[in-house]
Amino acid sequence: MHNQLHQTILLEESIQSLNIKKNGIYIDCTFGYGGHSHKILDKLGKKGKLYAIDQDPCSVKIAKKIVDCRFTIIHENFSNIDTICKTYNIKKKIDGIIVDLGVSTMQLMSKHRGFSFNVNGPLDMRMNPQKGISATEWIKKSNTKTIYNVLKYFGEEKFAKKIALSITKQKSIKPITTTQELAQIIYKNTTQKKQSKNPATKSFQAIRIFINQELHAITMFLKKILKILNNKSRISIISFHSLEDRIIKNFMNQYSKKPIIPTGIPISEKKIHKMYKKKLKIFNKIKPQYQEIQKNPKSRSAILRTAEFQK
Numbered sequence: 001m002h003n004q005l006h007q008t009i010l011l012e013e014s015i016q017s018l019n020i021k022k023n024g025i026y027i028d029c030t031f032g033y034g035g036h037s038h039k040i041l042d043k044l045g046k047k048g049k050l051y052a053i054d055q056d057p058c059s060v061k062i063a064k065k066i067v068d069c070r071f072t073i074i075h076e077n078f079s080n081i082d083t084i085c086k087t088y089n090i091k092k093k094i095d096g097i098i099v100d101l102g103v104s105t106m107q108l109m110s111k112h113r114g115f116s117f118n119v120n121g122p123l124d125m126r127m128n129p130q131k132g133i134s135a136t137e138w139i140k141k142s143n144t145k146t147i148y149n150v151l152k153y154f155g156e157e158k159f160a161k162k163i164a165l166s167i168t169k170q171k172s173i174k175p176i177t178t179t180q181e182l183a184q185i186i187y188k189n190t191t192q193k194k195q196s197k198n199p200a201t202k203s204f205q206a207i208r209i210f211i212n213q214e215l216h217a218i219t220m221f222l223k224k225i226l227k228i229l230n231n232k233s234r235i236s237i238i239s240f241h242s243l244e245d246r247i248i249k250n251f252m253n254q255y256s257k258k259p260i261i262p263t264g265i266p267i268s269e270k271k272i273h274k275m276y277k278k279k280l281k282i283f284n285k286i287k288p289q290y291q292e293i294q295k296n297p298k299s300r301s302a303i304l305r306t307a308e309f310q311k
C-alpha cells in the first residue's frame with residue numbers, strides 16, 4: 001500500500017515469496033495499515049482465507065472496515081499464534097504467514113502514541129495501549145543501570161551511559177513525560193560526526209523494543225510456528241534491525257541444516273535423522289532495491305527472509 005499512513009516495504013517481493021495458492025489459508029501477523037492483507041486478498045480465490053492479526057487497536061479498527069467473508073481480523077499479539085490457531089481451528093492448515101515487524105508510519109506519526117522524536121506528545125510507545133506500561137512510567141520506576149542496559153542492548157547506543165545518567169538526573173528534578181523532553185536529553189548527550197540519522201533514533205528504538213517486548217514476541221512466535229504450519233507452507237518475515245534479524249536467521253538456519261553426527265554414535269542412522277529432521281528449506285534473503293530506498297528511505301534496513309516448511 002502506498003500512502004501517507006503506511007508505505008509497505010518489500011511488498012511485491014514478500015507477496016511473491018509466499019507463493020500464494022488460490023484457495024489457501026494465510027495469516028498476516030502484522031496488519032498495520034493493511035498493505036500485505038489487501039494484496040493477499042487480491043490473490044486469493046473465493047475459497048481462500050486470510051486471518052490478520054495486530055496488537056494495535058487502531059489497526060484493528062481500520063481492518064474492521066474490510067467487508068470480505070474471506071477476511072478475519074484478530075486483536076492479539078502474534079506471540080500467541082498457537083492459541084489463535086486453536087481458536088480458529090486452523091492449526092496445521094496454514095499455507096503461509098507474513099510478518100512485517102516494527103512500527104507503522106501511522107503509529108509513528110500519531111501525536112498520542114509517543115513513538116517518534118519528530119512528533120511531540122506523551123511518551124507512551126505501547127503498540128497496545130491496553131497492556132503493559134508506558135515509556136513514561138517505565139522511566140519513572142527505572143534506575144540508571146536498567147535504563148543503560150535497555151539503551152545499550154536494544155539500541156546498541158554508544159552514549160548509553162551518558163544518556164542514562166542524564167535521564168536519571170533530569171527525572172529527579174521533573175518527570176520525563178513527552179517525546180521532546182526525552183529527545184532533548186539525548187541530543188545533549190550525543191555527538192555525531194555525520195548527521196545521517198537523528199541522534200535519538202537508537203534510544204527511541206531501544207525503548208520501543210523494550211516496552212513492547214518485541215524480541216520476546218518474535219522468539220515466542222518462532223518457537224511455536226513449526227507446530228502449526230502445513231506441508232510446503234511458507235513463512236516470510238521482514239525485519240528492520242540486526243537484533244531481530246539475528247533471531248530469525250538463527251532460527252531458520254537451525255531447522256534447515258542436518259546436523260553433523262560424529263561417527264560411532266550408538267544410534268541408528270535412521271533414528272538420528274528422525275530426531276533431527278530438517279524442517280525448513282530456506283530461500284535467499286531479499287533487501288530493497290535502490291529505487292525503493294530512494295522512494296522510501298525507511299526501507300533501507302529491511303531484510304526479508306523466507307522459509308518453506310517440510311513435514
Ligand SMILES: C[S@@+](CC[C@H](N)C(=O)[O-])C[C@H]1O[C@@H](n2cnc3c(N)ncnc32)[C@H](O)[C@@H]1O
Pocket residue numbers: 001006007008009029030031032033034035036053054055056059076077078079100101102103104127217218
Ligand atoms: C510495519 S507495521 C505493518 C504494516 C503492514 N504490513 C502494512 O503494509 O500496512 C507493523 C504492525 O505490526 C504490529 N505489531 C508489531 N508487533 C506485533 C505483535 N507482537 N503482535 C501483533 N501485532 C504486532 C504493529 O502494531 C504494527 O501495526
